[in-house]
Amino acid sequence: MQAPSVGGVMLPRGNGQTVRLSRGASLTDFAEKINANPASLVAVMLNLGEMVTATQSVSDETLQLLADEMNYNVEIVSPEEEDRELLESFDIEFGEDEGGEEMLSARPPVVTVMGHVDHGKTRLLDAIRKTNVVAGEAGGITQHIGAYQVSTEVNDEERRITFIDTPGHEAFTAMRARGAKSTDIAILVVAANDGVMPQTIEALNHAKAADVPIVVAVNKIDVEGADPTKVRGQLTEYGLVAEEYGGDTMFVDISAKQGLHIDSLLEAVVLTADASLDLRANSEQDAQGIAIEAHLDRGRGAVATVLVQRGTLRVGDTMVVGDAYGRVRAMLDDNGNNVVEAGPATPVLVLGLTNVPGAGDNFLVVDEDRTARQIAEKRAARERNAAFAKRTRRVSLEDLDKVLKAGQVQQLNLIIKGDASGSVEALESSLLQLDVGEEVDLRVLHRGVGAVTETDIDLATGSDAIVIGFNVRADGRATQMAEREGVDVRYYSVIYQVIEEIEAALKGMLKPEYEEVELGTAEIREIFRSSKLGNIAGVLIRSGEVRRNTKARLIRDGKVIAENLNIEGLRRFKDDVTEIREGFEGGINLGSYNDIKIDDVIATYEMREKPRG
Structure with missing residues (x-):
């Protein structure tokens, strides 16, 4: 008809x-x-x-x-169904152990540590791994996820446990949810002095939704005001009843700071796994699993932390991870040692991928490079089409409230670039959840890992987008292009600063009193070592001017290596000077900061009071 x-x-x-x-x-x-x-x-x-x-x-x-x-x-x-159909077309089954019961062998439990933002999750993993992760985190909050494997002795038998470290701030809910889905057991960390907090309940709900057993670690028992009994009582309301109260949840009182009872906690994890889970996998088949984190590494290219869920991953295997593929050139364990193979429940860092996959993408080993390329390309095309479909109508954040006052419904387009795929994804997820009514629509046109490039600026120019750099900077040409095209590029290192500022902009309230003004950039050409002053950078001023006593940041390969540095000394030949202009050479001393390399860029700036409009 x-x-x-x-x-x-x-x-x-x-x-x-x-x-x-x-x-x-x-x-x-x-x-x-x-x-x-x-x-x-x-x-x-x-x-x-x-x-x-x-x-x-x-x-x-x-x-x-x-x-x-x-x-x-x-x-x-749905993307999941489409992916299943795609793999079926290559005669690949994902998510199932091949063969019968006789092919299955025991594997270590995979554990996720969850809980409120400052109840000591990172310090607990710290105590377990005897390393210091906390010091390197911006704002003391875990910004990326990783995986680590430890050994403990239970009933005179050595048992291994794999830990997935998920970020703690509520902004990372999406990654935490995924952490629970790739996990066998959840450790819920609750501070004995604070008790149950809103994020504790949020973490508990994720664990319950994933249907995983929970072990409760009551932390900070050494702190004044600690009341472990109160924690047990509070969690009873949420269905977690301690063994000593006749329930089936193991509670362990610990102090991550003092390293108290950590062994008891590991033992509780193993006993819970033995009692309620049948943890077996086929270690003989082609490896399959999940990417936990991925980023661009200078010199090594795209690297991904993957958790093998079944099969054994070997150096030389051809693998597909999301829309990335490649032959495994090398694998490193969590201590940075080279390994040649990784069995079920083993986390490894993989080198050899063509590009950076997303956190949570599944991975699988295939027989031929051609098959891997075809699967990756089809997935990439699908993602690209979905991203293009989201695109629609250049504004700066400050212009937004004027548009709202004029009564127009406006769309705020964003491009997000970050140093690791997990952070980028968490940031996107948090921003898309901002609810400011129907006056304005927020859209993420593109997200990716690595420095802000000319392509990003190009896209922003054509779609009136604001570019957000999370722990990354724009490369030289991209900066000039952004200035020329009037594209608003903003840099952040802590996730909630982004959320607060974008939310303020969406509500038409963004009126910062100060703004950062870039003064100049200097490229390090040589390094001179002085016993009195430390390392002195021999530089060529690439743009603007560099002045003494101004703030600076050090950029290496597009990424910010150090913030809040001071230009303490400035020399032209043998003379101390107050400024050096573009095109001239000179020497810069960054005070006590000495971790500089040739080709690093020193970007100087100052905070200027901004007149209110």
Whole structure:
């Protein structure tokens, strides 16, 4: 049956049939499914008041609108289902152990540590691993996730346990949820002096949703005001009843700071695993698992921390991780030692991938490089189409409140670049959850790992987007391009500063009293060592001017290595000077900071009071 013509073109009319399309499909994709001419669907959309090209990726809403007009039902295929269908087309089954019971062997439990933001999760992992992670975290909060394996002795038998370290701030809910899904047991850390807090409940709900057994670590028992009994009572309300009260949840009182009863906690984890879980996997098949974290490493390229869930991963295997693929060049354990193979429940750092996968992407080993490339390319194309479909109408954050006052509904477009995929994903998830009513729509057009590039600025220029650099900076040309095109690029190192500022902007309240003004950049060409002053950087001033007694940051390969440095000494030949201009050479002393290398960039800036508009 034919539909009435649109602009003289006859169209096929549906009878309520269902058309399956992936996210970000184009009108051409739709036309193929219903055996129609794509140009005629463009005409239908024009009739409906929307100008869309035939090959452009369109949103789910647009596809729905078109389907309703043509009397079809449209079903948008979920990414998970699409991925399953993609792997099936290559005759690959993901998520199942091959063979029967006789192929399965015991594996270590995978444990996630959860709890309130400052109840001592990182310090607990610290005590377990005898290393110091806390000192390196901005704001003392875990910004990335990693995985570590430890050994403990239970009943005179050595047992291994794998820990997944998930970030603690509430902004990282998405990653924490995923941490629970890739996990066998959750350790819930509760401070004995604070008791149960909102984030404790949030973490508990994630663990329950993932249906994993919970061991409670009552931390800070050495602190004044500690009351472990009160914690047990509070958690009873949420269904966690201690063994000593007749329940089945093990509670262990610990002090991560003093290293008290850590062995008892590890023993509780092993006993809980033995009592309630059947932890076995086939170690003989091709490896499969999950990427826990990934980032770009200078000199090593894309590196990913992966957790093998079944099979054995070996150096030389060809693997696909999300939309990245490659042959495993080398594997490192959590202590940085080279390993040649990793069995079930073993976390390793993998080198050899073509690009940076996302945190939480699944990985699998395939027989041929060609198969790996095809799977990765199809996944990348799918992601790209979905991202294009989100794109729509350059504003700075400060302009936003003017637009709102004018009564216009405005869209704030963002491009997020960060130093690790987990952070970028958590940031995107947090920003998209900001709720400021219907006055403004927030969209993330693109997210990625690495320095802000010219391509990012290009995209921002064409879509009026604001670029957020999280622990990364723009490379030289990108900075100039952003200035030339008037693109707003903002840099942050702590996640809630981003959230607060974007939320303030969305509410039209952003009126900072001070702003950072870049004064100049200097490239380190040589390093001179002085017994009195430490390392002195021989530099060429690349842009602007460098002044003595101003603030500086050190950038290496696009990433910020050190913040809040001071230009304490400035010399031209043998003379002390107050400033050096662009194109001239000189010497810079950063005071007590000596970790400088040739090709590093020293970027200087000052905070200027900003007149209120």
